[in-house]
Amino acid sequence: MKSMRWLIRLMLPYWRRILLALILSTLAITSHIGLMAASAYLLARAALHPPILDLMVTIVGVRVFGLSRAIFRYLERYVSHDVTFRVLSQIRVKFYQGLEPLAPARLLNVRSGDLLSRIVADVEIQQNLFLRVFAPPFVAVLVLFGYGLFLAHYDVRFSFILAACFLVAGLGIPLGIKGLSRGVGRRMVALKAELSTQVADTLLGMTELVVYGQVQKHLAKIQRTDQKLNAQQGRIAGLSALSSALTGMIANLGLWAVLVLGILLVEKGNLSGVNLGMLALGTFSSFEALFPLALVPHYLEQNRAAAERLLELIESEPAFKSSGVLSPKPKGMDLAFDEVSFRYESDAPWALNQLTFRIPQYGKMAIVGPSGAGKTSVVNLLLRFWDYDEGQIDLGGYSLRDYTPEDVRGFIGVVTQRTHLFNATIRENLLLAKPEATEDELIQAAQQAKLHDFILSTPQGYDSRVGEGGFKLSGGQRQRLAIARVFLKNAPILILDEAMAGLDPLTEREVMDEIYRLMEGRTTLVITHRLLGLEKMDEILVLDQGRIVERGKHGELLQQQRLYHMLWETESVFN
Amino acid sequence: MFDKRLVQEGRPVWRYLLLTVGLSMGIAFLAVAQAWFVSRVVAGVFLEGATLRTVWNALCTILGIIVLRAVLQCVSEISAHEASSRIKLSLRKRLMNHIVSLGPVYARGERAGELITTVVDGIESLEEYFSKYLPQLVLAVGIPLLILGFVFPLDWKSGLILLLTGPLIPVFMMLIGKLAEKKSLHQFQDLSWMSAHFLDILQGMTMLKVFGRTKDQVRVISRVSESYRKATLSVLQIAFLSALVLELLATMSTALVAVTIGLRLVYGTLSFSAGLFLLLLAPEFYTPLRTLGLNFHAGLSGVNAAGRIFEIMDQPLMGIDEEAVNKEGDTLKIRREHVLSTDFHLSFQNIKLTYQPGSTLALNGINLSLHSGEKIALVGPSGAGKTSLAQLILRFIEPTAGEIYVNGGLHRTISLESWREQIAYVSQSPYLFAGSIEENIRFGGPSATIEEVMTAARGAAAHEFISQLPDGYQTQLGEGGTLLSGGQAQRIAIARAILKDAPLLILDEATSGLDSESEHYVQQALKRLMLEKTALIIAHRLSTVRQADLIVVMEQGRILEQGKHEELMRKQGLYYRMVTEYRGGSI
Structure with a gap:
C-alpha cells in the first residue's frame, strides 16, 4: 500500500479541486434522484386533482432538476479531468526527479526501448487514478448519506434498506467478484504476455522459421495459447456479466423493498400515500452512484501495480552519492588512472582490474580491445556515472572525487556511437x-562540423525538426551534429566512444576530418574496437577482461604479433 | 462506424449475436412489465386503499421479474462475449497466417513492432465492437420502438414527445461525432505526444546528463505537461459538450413528460396508474440510446483496428506461379522438387528488384550463376544489394524483372517449402526463440536425437559453453531467460545449420560485436560448416573472401567486378580499394 500512499501524497496539493469534483459529481446524481422523485411526487399530487397553482413549485422542481443534472455532469467531467491531468503532471515530475540521480547507472537494465515504454505506460495509466479509483467510492458514500438522510425523514428503516443495498452492491459484489477472479486475472495477464511473446517470436524470428520450415508449428502454438487466453477471458466475461446482473438486481430489489416497507407504513397510516412512488423511484435512481464501483477493484489493482513498479525504480540507491562540495580548480587537463579497479556489482567479476595510465594535457590515447574488455567502463567512470572501487583517478592534479559530478562532466565532450537526438x-x-x-556561435560550431550547409538545405534551416515527425538524419549527419555539440560546448577533454561504429567506410572517411579538427587542443581518449587509423595516437592500450594486456604505438603493437595483431587480422574488411 | 467488412466477420457467429439482441429485447420487455406492475401497486395502495395482502401477488410477480431480468442479463452478456471471442480467435489466426505468408521481408525492421501490436492489441480491441457496440446499434432502435408500442396506445402525447426527442439523440451524436472527427479526432491521435515526449527525455537521459541538463528538464516536463493538459481539455470539452446535449435531451424530455402527464392528471384525462407507468418508461426509452453514445469509442477503436487488420490481409501474397507450373511437364516438376540434392546450377538472368513500386532499384540487372560445390563471396558497401540477392534465392521476395533459373527451369515454379528445405541460412543476427537451447538447435532437424543435437553443437564449437551453463542444453532462452552473447548466438545458429545438413548454404557474416574468443570459434565452425557444401556468403572478412571460388563485388544494385582475390587485386578496382584503403587507412 506504500505505492498508494505515494499517489495520495501527490494528489494532496489539489485537494480543493478534488473536493469540488466530488461535490459536483454528487450533485449530478442528486439531480437525477431529484428529477425522478419530484416527477413521481408531481404525478401523485396531481392525481388528487388540486388547483394547478399548488403544483407550480413541484413543476419548477422537476424542470430545474432536469436542467441541473446535465449541467452538473458537464462541470463535474471538466473539473475531474482537469484534476486528473494535474495529478498526472505531478506524477511525471516527481518520478523524473526520483529517477534523475539514478541515471544511467541504476537504469542499465531498463535501458531498452521496450522497458522505457512500459515505464511511460505505467505513468499514463494513472489517468484512471482519480476518475475510476478514488472518486467513485467517495461519491457513493456522499450519495448514501445525503439520500439516506432524506429517507430517514420519512422512516429510518428506509435508510437502512438503502444502506444495506449500497453495502452489498458497492462493497460485497465487487469484493466477491474480485475474490472469484483473482487467480483468473493473474492467469489471463500471464497468458496475454505469453501470446505477446509468441507473436513477437514468430514475427521477429520469421526468417529462421521460414528457412527451417517451422512456421506451422509456431502458428499452432499461438493458436493454442490464444484458445487458453480466450477461455480465461470467457471466465472474466462471465464474472463481469454476473457482477453487472447482480448490481442491477440489487438496485431493483432496493426499489422493491422500499415499496414493501412503504406499503406497510401507508397501511398503518405512518406514511402518506403521495410519497410512496417518490420514495421508490428516488431509491432506484440513487443506485446510479453504485455502477462505477464494480470496476474499482480492477482499476485499483492496475494502478497499484503500475505505481509499485514506478516506486521500485526510483527507490533504488544512486550508484554513489555526490559529496556536493565546491570543486577545486584543475591545474591542467591531464588525466591519470592509478591502479583503478571497478566492478558493477559487488559479486560481479572485475570490469576494470588495476588499470594504470596517464594522458598528458592535449595527449591522444586510444583504448582498444574486444567487446566486454572494459572499454566503456573507463568512460562510465570518467563521466562519474559510476564510482570506482579501488585506486585513484586524477584530473588536473586533483582526485576525480573532489569535483562535483556536474563539474567533471562540464570538462568533457563526448561523441558516442549512438547520438540521441531529441524530437x-x-x-x-x-x-x-x-x-x-549566440546565433553566431551556433553557426560557427555547425560550420566546424561541416553541418551548416546541410542544415540550410532543410526546409526550415535550424528550426527544422529532427527525429520522429520531422526528417531523419543519416548516420553521418547524426555524428556531425554530435561533433558540433562538442565544438559548442568547447570542453577541454574529448572522449570518442565508438564514435565511428555503424558508419559505412566512405562516410567514416568524410567525418574523420572533422573528428581530427575536434581533437586539436584537447586531451583525447578514443575508445574503439575497430583498429582504424590509430597511427596518430600517442599511445594505444589493449584491454582484455579489464586488464591492460599490451600498450604502445600502432607500429610497435603490430610487430608484437599478439592480441592487437590478432584483432587487426580478424577485423572486418567490408562494411 | 458501421464497417461492412468487419460486420461480415460476425456472420459465422450470428446465432450468438442474435441471442444477445433477443435476450436484451426480452429484458426490455420485462422492464416494461415491471413498470406496469409497480405503477399498478403504487396506484392501488395510494388511491384505492389496497393493503400489502391484496398487492402481495403483484409484488411477488415483480420479484420474479427482477430475478429473471438478472438471469437474462447475465446470459446475454456471456453470449455477446462468446460471439466476439470466436471472431477474435478466427481473425487472429487468419491474420497471423497471412503475415507469415507475406514473409520476413514484409515483417522486417520497424514494421515488426507495429505488426505485433496489431496482432495482439488490435484484434483485442474488436472485442468491445462485437460484444457491446454492434448489439447496441440494433438495440438503440429496437428497444425505443418496443417502448413506444406501449406508450402510444396509452397516451399519444407522451409518445409524441419521446418519438420526437429520441431520434434527436443519435442525430446529435452523429453531428457531434462528425465535428469531433474533424476537429478533435485528428488531435486525439496526437494526444500521445505527451508520452512520446516523456519517453524521449527518458531515452536521452544519459545525453542530458553529459551536458548537465537533467535538472532543467523538471521545468520542461511540467511546462509540457501543463500545455498538454490544456490541449487535452480543449479536445475533451467537445466530447463533454456532446454529452451535455445528450443528457439535456434525455432529462428535459423526461421532465416534459412528467409535467405533461401531471397536468393531464389534474384534469383527470389520464389515470394515475397509467401516468406513473409512462413516467417509469421514459428512462427505459432513453437508456439504450445513451448507452450507444457511451459505446461510441469502443466502436471507433474497433473500426480503426479493423482498418489496419484488413489492410494487412489485403496485401497480395506470393506463391508458386501456378500458370508457369502448368506449362511445364509433370515429370520435369517432380524431378525438380529435390533439385539441389544432386548437381545443380542456379542462374540469375537480368534480375531487377524494387521493394516498393517507384522506389530506387535495390538490384539492377544482375547476371550471376552458381554451380554446385562452389563458394561465392559477395562483398560491397552496405546497400549494395547483397542481402537482397540472398532474399531472392530464399524466395522471401520475387524479382521485379528478370528470372532465376534452377537447372534451366523456372525458380518460381518450385513449391516454397520443398525449395527452402534444401537451404540452410545463417543470418547476421540470428534469432533465438523462447525455449531451451536444445529446442533452438533442433530447428534444423525436428526429429534429431539429443546425440545428433550435441554433435551439431560440437561442430559449431557451441557444445563447450552450453555444457558450462547450469542447465546445459535445457537452458531457457528468450525473454526472461539466459542472455547469450552475440558469438554464442551465432554458434547456436551454426549448429542449427549443421543439423539441417542442406546442400546449399547461405551465410551472412556478422560484422562486429564478437569478442575475440568467440570470433575465433565462429570462424572455425563456419569453415567446418562450409566443407563440401555449395555456399553463398555475404562476406565481411578478408580470410573468408580469400577462400572463395569467386568474389562478386557489388555496388548500388549492380555487380561491378567478379573474380578470384588475386585477379581482383590486379585489376585495382573497387575491391582493391576496399582492401587497401582499409589497410592503409590513416584513420
Missing part, C-alpha cells in the same frame, strides 16, 4: 550543449 528542432538539439550560445 525537437536542430537548434534545440545543438543548444543542449550550451543553452546560452
Whole structure:
C-alpha cells in the first residue's frame, strides 16, 4: 500500500479541486434522484386533482432538476479531468526527479526501448487514478448519506434498506467478484504476455522459421495459447456479466423493498400515500452512484501495480552519492588512472582490474580491445556515472572525487556511437550543449562540423525538426551534429566512444576530418574496437577482461604479433 | 462506424449475436412489465386503499421479474462475449497466417513492432465492437420502438414527445461525432505526444546528463505537461459538450413528460396508474440510446483496428506461379522438387528488384550463376544489394524483372517449402526463440536425437559453453531467460545449420560485436560448416573472401567486378580499394 500512499501524497496539493469534483459529481446524481422523485411526487399530487397553482413549485422542481443534472455532469467531467491531468503532471515530475540521480547507472537494465515504454505506460495509466479509483467510492458514500438522510425523514428503516443495498452492491459484489477472479486475472495477464511473446517470436524470428520450415508449428502454438487466453477471458466475461446482473438486481430489489416497507407504513397510516412512488423511484435512481464501483477493484489493482513498479525504480540507491562540495580548480587537463579497479556489482567479476595510465594535457590515447574488455567502463567512470572501487583517478592534479559530478562532466565532450537526438528542432538539439550560445556561435560550431550547409538545405534551416515527425538524419549527419555539440560546448577533454561504429567506410572517411579538427587542443581518449587509423595516437592500450594486456604505438603493437595483431587480422574488411 | 467488412466477420457467429439482441429485447420487455406492475401497486395502495395482502401477488410477480431480468442479463452478456471471442480467435489466426505468408521481408525492421501490436492489441480491441457496440446499434432502435408500442396506445402525447426527442439523440451524436472527427479526432491521435515526449527525455537521459541538463528538464516536463493538459481539455470539452446535449435531451424530455402527464392528471384525462407507468418508461426509452453514445469509442477503436487488420490481409501474397507450373511437364516438376540434392546450377538472368513500386532499384540487372560445390563471396558497401540477392534465392521476395533459373527451369515454379528445405541460412543476427537451447538447435532437424543435437553443437564449437551453463542444453532462452552473447548466438545458429545438413548454404557474416574468443570459434565452425557444401556468403572478412571460388563485388544494385582475390587485386578496382584503403587507412 506504500505505492498508494505515494499517489495520495501527490494528489494532496489539489485537494480543493478534488473536493469540488466530488461535490459536483454528487450533485449530478442528486439531480437525477431529484428529477425522478419530484416527477413521481408531481404525478401523485396531481392525481388528487388540486388547483394547478399548488403544483407550480413541484413543476419548477422537476424542470430545474432536469436542467441541473446535465449541467452538473458537464462541470463535474471538466473539473475531474482537469484534476486528473494535474495529478498526472505531478506524477511525471516527481518520478523524473526520483529517477534523475539514478541515471544511467541504476537504469542499465531498463535501458531498452521496450522497458522505457512500459515505464511511460505505467505513468499514463494513472489517468484512471482519480476518475475510476478514488472518486467513485467517495461519491457513493456522499450519495448514501445525503439520500439516506432524506429517507430517514420519512422512516429510518428506509435508510437502512438503502444502506444495506449500497453495502452489498458497492462493497460485497465487487469484493466477491474480485475474490472469484483473482487467480483468473493473474492467469489471463500471464497468458496475454505469453501470446505477446509468441507473436513477437514468430514475427521477429520469421526468417529462421521460414528457412527451417517451422512456421506451422509456431502458428499452432499461438493458436493454442490464444484458445487458453480466450477461455480465461470467457471466465472474466462471465464474472463481469454476473457482477453487472447482480448490481442491477440489487438496485431493483432496493426499489422493491422500499415499496414493501412503504406499503406497510401507508397501511398503518405512518406514511402518506403521495410519497410512496417518490420514495421508490428516488431509491432506484440513487443506485446510479453504485455502477462505477464494480470496476474499482480492477482499476485499483492496475494502478497499484503500475505505481509499485514506478516506486521500485526510483527507490533504488544512486550508484554513489555526490559529496556536493565546491570543486577545486584543475591545474591542467591531464588525466591519470592509478591502479583503478571497478566492478558493477559487488559479486560481479572485475570490469576494470588495476588499470594504470596517464594522458598528458592535449595527449591522444586510444583504448582498444574486444567487446566486454572494459572499454566503456573507463568512460562510465570518467563521466562519474559510476564510482570506482579501488585506486585513484586524477584530473588536473586533483582526485576525480573532489569535483562535483556536474563539474567533471562540464570538462568533457563526448561523441558516442549512438547520438540521441531529441524530437525537437536542430537548434534545440545543438543548444543542449550550451543553452546560452549566440546565433553566431551556433553557426560557427555547425560550420566546424561541416553541418551548416546541410542544415540550410532543410526546409526550415535550424528550426527544422529532427527525429520522429520531422526528417531523419543519416548516420553521418547524426555524428556531425554530435561533433558540433562538442565544438559548442568547447570542453577541454574529448572522449570518442565508438564514435565511428555503424558508419559505412566512405562516410567514416568524410567525418574523420572533422573528428581530427575536434581533437586539436584537447586531451583525447578514443575508445574503439575497430583498429582504424590509430597511427596518430600517442599511445594505444589493449584491454582484455579489464586488464591492460599490451600498450604502445600502432607500429610497435603490430610487430608484437599478439592480441592487437590478432584483432587487426580478424577485423572486418567490408562494411 | 458501421464497417461492412468487419460486420461480415460476425456472420459465422450470428446465432450468438442474435441471442444477445433477443435476450436484451426480452429484458426490455420485462422492464416494461415491471413498470406496469409497480405503477399498478403504487396506484392501488395510494388511491384505492389496497393493503400489502391484496398487492402481495403483484409484488411477488415483480420479484420474479427482477430475478429473471438478472438471469437474462447475465446470459446475454456471456453470449455477446462468446460471439466476439470466436471472431477474435478466427481473425487472429487468419491474420497471423497471412503475415507469415507475406514473409520476413514484409515483417522486417520497424514494421515488426507495429505488426505485433496489431496482432495482439488490435484484434483485442474488436472485442468491445462485437460484444457491446454492434448489439447496441440494433438495440438503440429496437428497444425505443418496443417502448413506444406501449406508450402510444396509452397516451399519444407522451409518445409524441419521446418519438420526437429520441431520434434527436443519435442525430446529435452523429453531428457531434462528425465535428469531433474533424476537429478533435485528428488531435486525439496526437494526444500521445505527451508520452512520446516523456519517453524521449527518458531515452536521452544519459545525453542530458553529459551536458548537465537533467535538472532543467523538471521545468520542461511540467511546462509540457501543463500545455498538454490544456490541449487535452480543449479536445475533451467537445466530447463533454456532446454529452451535455445528450443528457439535456434525455432529462428535459423526461421532465416534459412528467409535467405533461401531471397536468393531464389534474384534469383527470389520464389515470394515475397509467401516468406513473409512462413516467417509469421514459428512462427505459432513453437508456439504450445513451448507452450507444457511451459505446461510441469502443466502436471507433474497433473500426480503426479493423482498418489496419484488413489492410494487412489485403496485401497480395506470393506463391508458386501456378500458370508457369502448368506449362511445364509433370515429370520435369517432380524431378525438380529435390533439385539441389544432386548437381545443380542456379542462374540469375537480368534480375531487377524494387521493394516498393517507384522506389530506387535495390538490384539492377544482375547476371550471376552458381554451380554446385562452389563458394561465392559477395562483398560491397552496405546497400549494395547483397542481402537482397540472398532474399531472392530464399524466395522471401520475387524479382521485379528478370528470372532465376534452377537447372534451366523456372525458380518460381518450385513449391516454397520443398525449395527452402534444401537451404540452410545463417543470418547476421540470428534469432533465438523462447525455449531451451536444445529446442533452438533442433530447428534444423525436428526429429534429431539429443546425440545428433550435441554433435551439431560440437561442430559449431557451441557444445563447450552450453555444457558450462547450469542447465546445459535445457537452458531457457528468450525473454526472461539466459542472455547469450552475440558469438554464442551465432554458434547456436551454426549448429542449427549443421543439423539441417542442406546442400546449399547461405551465410551472412556478422560484422562486429564478437569478442575475440568467440570470433575465433565462429570462424572455425563456419569453415567446418562450409566443407563440401555449395555456399553463398555475404562476406565481411578478408580470410573468408580469400577462400572463395569467386568474389562478386557489388555496388548500388549492380555487380561491378567478379573474380578470384588475386585477379581482383590486379585489376585495382573497387575491391582493391576496399582492401587497401582499409589497410592503409590513416584513420
